[in-house]
Amino acid sequence: MSGADxxxxDVAIVGAGISGxxxxxxxxTAGRDVVxxxxxDRIGGRTVSAPIGDGRQVELGGQFIGPTHRRVAALLRELEIDTFPTYDDGRNLLDFDGSLRDYDGAIPPLGLPGLVGMGIAEWRLNRMARQVSPHQPWAARRAAEWDGTTFGAWLDQHGPGGRARTLLDLLAGTVWGxxxxxxxxxxxxxxxxxxxGLRETAGVKGGMQERRIDGGPAQLCAALAARAGALRLSTPVREIAHRRDDVELRADGLVVRAAHAIVAVPPALVPQIAFEPALPAARDRVLRRLPxxxxxxxxxxxxxxxxxDRGLSGQAVSDGGPVGATFDNSPPDGRPGVLLGFVTGDRAATFATLPEPDRRQLVTAQFARLFGAQAAxxxxxxxRDWAADxxxxxxxxxxAGPGAIGEAGTLLSQPLGRIHWAGAETTVASYGGxxxxxxxxxxxxxxVLG
Amino acid sequence: MSGADxxxxDVAIVGAGISGxxxxxxxxTAGRDVVxxxxxDRIGGRTVSAPIGDGRQVELGGQFIGPTHRRVAALLRELEIDTFPTYDDGRNLLDFDGSLRDYDGAIPPLGLPGLVGMGIAEWRLNRMARQVSPHQPWAARRAAEWDGTTFGAWLDQHGPGGRARTLLDLLAGTVWGxxxxxxxxxxxxxxxxxxxGLRETAGVKGGMQERRIDGGPAQLCAALAARAGALRLSTPVREIAHRRDDVELRADGLVVRAAHAIVAVPPALVPQIAFEPALPAARDRVLRRLPxxxxxxxxxxxxxxxxxDRGLSGQAVSDGGPVGATFDNSPPDGRPGVLLGFVTGDRAATFATLPEPDRRQLVTAQFARLFGAQAAxxxxxxxRDWAADxxxxxxxxxxAGPGAIGEAGTLLSQPLGRIHWAGAETTVASYGGxxxxxxxxxxxxxxVLG
Structure with missing residues (x-):
């Protein structure tokens, strides 16, 4: 670290995502000297925008705001940044087993056995979800049992087969990656x-994909950064020494001594920072169980x-290619037209092994099958492959790994001396968004102020 | 790194455990210049010995060799280090629900319903295990299903209740932590x-705890280190730059340029090293899914x-304290007498929160209950709390996290350019030992030689 500035x-913050x-x-704003x-080499964390011409942008990271996301909505109002509803008019598409169908509203064309199976699974999962407090999931009566198994194992045992199962598998991919x-x-x-409810996790109107930010989350991050103190990009923090009276953060080319540190990076990245003294075993372990x-x-x-114009919403669920689900991601005035696809889980891993022209070809062919030849x-x-970042x-x-929710409880948000912990995973009810x-x-x- | 030596x-190796x-x-031995x-500040990795006087030692880390562990047995013979059978004479103890019983041989006193439940569970688990190749577990017909659920979830659904379940829970703790x-x-x-078989995972004669190393694994490590090239302790590697023609390892106080690097640390610790260029996403993810x-x-x-002298083997299984299972861990001649206990899983987390005198008091009280007042x-x-290291x-x-075995396959052992990967987790059939x-x-x- 010799040679470093x-x-x-007063406060050193690790990570220039929304939380940091x-x-x-x-x-x-409260008068503290913040670094x-x-x-x-950019701000925004797991949100990022790409320019698409004419001053327009498209979101390539986190972007959706649901009706329960009141705090970020209030912050956007405070900063005078508009939101607008995700496009949700017209018919949705279901593309399973080589058969493409469109449908209105909430009832996908799964056939009667599929609809019955889906209905029963949804009813059972929603009944279980109602027993889980979003603020204290570890306190549910059956928390240990559910914490110690997987959504897939539950589906194997209690869920439907056929197309209803495919739909639930794709839901897991789209909602949770x-x-x-x-x-x-x-x-x-x-x-x-x-x-x-389960349906609301994947839904647009009344669901977690309900609204978007005008100009994308980049607008929000730029507004925050304008009053965020000193900002140093391309400066990864390698070590944090924490003592009774201060902290010292050692980054590439810069050492900052501060009264407080705030770590605002995804949990899996925290163990990459060398803490002196080392993180307590319990916290380190929980961080390692949240890939x-x-x-x-x-x-x-x-x-x-x-x-x-063809009466389609741009929303599709498909097992016929790398993309599991699509949304209309156009700017508010519909110019240009933007289709967004999610490639998730094992599909994302396979997709990443292909050369870029092949990836593009697979996606455009799938979009053409769904939305017509123009999409080709x-x-x-x-x-944007987030696993490669x-x-x-x-x-x-x-x-969470098996058993990790009960093990973590509120540990991720508890201060450790002069180190404080932010990031979307340190909240419970709005976890991860x-x-x-x-x-x-x-x-x-x-x-820090208290 | 300025100021570093x-x-x-020829070869730089990260980690002075047995593998490295x-x-x-x-x-x-093949003539390469190795660092x-x-x-x-010591060699041995996850094996370590503590002196207990008179030139004797006791193992506080990995120590047992089972009948399938032929390669380490051959290496010990080559190095003229003896092994000896783990003490296994006399009656074992079962201490459940406040009731202490001793028993001969393999049939624990669970009562008839418990024995029947245990027998059925063991028969079913062994039948499933026989469908899993120890060399390619991911190739089993039902691999995806089993990879995607937990031992506990299986027990919830198919396993016995009562004392048989307690015994299986304690087995998971003792065998897998x-x-x-x-x-x-x-x-x-x-x-x-x-x-x-399931029983062999926890067993002594014919099982994974069958033999021990005379003088402990420290003998093995010392013999290996005597011809291991240059060894630098207290020198954690922070960065590995890997290029077409060489690698550069940057450690505290030392930079080594070499033709090859061998990384021989537990998988969870690998992402703490900053690789340049960064590790491919697929490998990084698998490493993060193996806490x-x-x-x-x-x-x-x-x-x-x-x-x-009281006809006891020193082996007990107990739900009456922090220790889930015990073994007689005395030196080969039985002088002094050593009792070893395993505190695992949630019990280990709770145990770690207590002050040392309380921990000692809980353990000695439990040992006294099991083996008599002398044990107090x-x-x-x-x-040794390995989570705190x-x-x-x-x-x-x-x-493995859910789904991680199929995802990993043989990836952990595949070279990445000039970086090679050792450590007990990079083998499949003798995984982790x-x-x-x-x-x-x-x-x-x-x-490296090939």
Whole structure:
């Protein structure tokens, strides 16, 4: 570390995602001298936008706001950033086993046995979810049992077969970025409980995909960063020495001594920082049991959202290619037209092994099958593999290993001396989303100021 | 890194456990210039001995060799280090629900319903284990299903209740360092398959605890280190830059440029090393999905093994305190007498929160209840909490997250350019033990020499 710049601050923050930037803004506003150290060459964390011409952008990371996400919605109002409803008019598509059907509203064309199987599974899962408090999932009567098995194992035992099972498998991929057999059942139930039901986890109107941010989360991050104190990009923090009276953060090229540290990175990345003294065993272990899911977002940009003219919503669920689910991700005025696809779980792993032209070809062929020949030739094809990002190592958020929810409890948010912990995974009821990131920023700012 | 010593070598090895030291010895013997970089101030990795006077020692880490562990047995013969049978004469103890019973042989006094339940569960689990190749567990017909659930979830659904369930829960703790709900079912089945059956995983004669090393694994490590090239202790590696023609390892105070690197640390610790370029997403993810179990070994030393005179083997299974299982861990001549206890899983987490005198008091009180009043006052009390060791972060070995076995396949052992991968988790059939560590050392030495 010799040769590195040295600097003092009141608060040093690791990570310039929404949570770290929001905490930095609150603390700067309260008069504190804040330094934010970010490993990447950009702000935004697991949100990012790409320009698509004419001053427009498309979101390649976290983007959706659901009706329960009140805190981030309030922050956006405060910052005078608009939101708008995700496009949700017209008929949805179901593409299973080579058979493409469109349908209205909420009832997918699974056939009568499929609908019955799906209905029973949904009813049972919702009944279980109602027994799980989104604020204290570990306190449910059957928490230990559900924490110790997977969504897939539950489906194997109690779920439907056939197309209803395929639909539930694709739901797990789209909502959690996980294969069903990777997904802690209690975590799925807690998420469904917070969303208001299983269907709401994947839904648009009344669901977790209900609204978007005008200009994307990049607008939010830019507004936060404007009052976030000193920001150092491309400065990954390697070591944090924590003592009774201060902390010292050693990053590439910069050492910061501060009264408080705020760590605002995904849980799986925390053990990469060398703490002196080392993190307590219990906290270290919980952090190691929250690896993130696998998600690659793919985006096709067209001159206009031609599918709308055909009465289609742009929403599809498909087992006929890498993309498991699609949404219309056009700007509010529908210019240009943007289709968004989610490639998740094992599909994302396989997809990542292909050369870029093959990936593009697979996606555009699948989109053409779903939305018509026009979809085969997008003006732009964009993608983001979050598992390949060394500062994310997966998305959307940390997925609990078996038994990890009960083991973690509230540990992830508890201060450790002068180290405070933010990030979307340190909240419970809004776990893993932009709303959770803001709530965590609120909490650490209170801790530091209190 | 300015100010650090710089050095060239043919091979730089990260980690001076059995695997790294064995590889170093093979490569040094073959004429290669080898540097071993070890973070701790000692060699041995997850094996360690403590002196107990008169030149005797007791093992506080990995120590047992089963009948299938042929490779480490051959290496010990080559190095002229003796092994001896774990003490296994006399009656065993079962201490459940406040009731202490002793029994002969293999049939624990569970009562008739308990024996029937245990027998059925064992028969079913063994039948499943026989469908799992210890060399390719991911190839089993039902691999995806078993990989995607837990041992505990299987027991909830198919297993017995009452004392038979308690016995199976304690078996999971003793054998894998895991609560049943934390344990990947396919991993448990593969381990049982390699051991020759469920009972053999926990057994002494014919089982995985059959033999011990005279003088402990410290003898083995010392013999390996004597011809392992240059060894640098207290030198944790922070970064590995890997290029087409060489690798550069940056450790505290030392930078080594070499033709090959061998990484021989537990999988969970690998992502703490900053690789340049970053590890591929698939490998990084698999490494993050193998956090280790939780084990604290506790040892009481007495002038002699007084329990033997009472016809007891020193082996007990107990739900009446922190210790789930005990073994007679005396030196070959029975002087002094040593009782070893395993505190595992949730019990280990709770145990770690207590002050040392309370921990000692709980253990000696439990040992006194099991083996008589003499056990209450040991001459020495020793313990080792492996979860608290920053260079282990748990024991015995990496436990697969849901779906992680199929995802990993043979990935952990595949070279990445000039980086080779050793450690007990990079073998399949002898996964996680000393035998696997030696086999992995063999393999990486072949890779480097080949």
């Amino acid at each position: 040295r600097r003092d601050a 930037l929001h905490a930095a803004r609150l603390l700067t 934010v150290l970010e490993g990447r 996980a294969e069903p057999h990777e997904l802690n059942l209690l975590q799925a139930l807690a998420y469904a409980s917070a969303a208001g 993130s899911g696998r998600v690659t977002k793919v985006v096709c940009v067209y001159p206009e959202p031609f599918w709308r 030739r997008p003006e732009q094809y964009l993608e 060394p500062f994310a190592r997966g998305c959307y958020f940390g997925l 932009m709303d959770g990131a803001v709530l965590a920023g609120d909490r650490v700012a209170r801790e | 710089r050095r060239d070598a 030291l064995h590889a170093a010895r093979l490569l040094t 071993v970089l070890e973070g701790r 895991a609560e049943p709900h934390e344990l990947n079912l396919l991993q448990a089945l593969a381990y049982a398959s390699a051991a020759g 280790s179990g939780r084990v604290t070994k506790v040892v009481c030393v007495y002038p002699e093994p007084f329990w033997r 006052r040991p001459e020495q009390y020793l313990e 920053p260079f282990a972060r748990g024991c015995y070995f990496g436990l 000393m035998d696997g560590a030696v086999l992995a050392g063999d393999r990486v030495a072949r890779e």
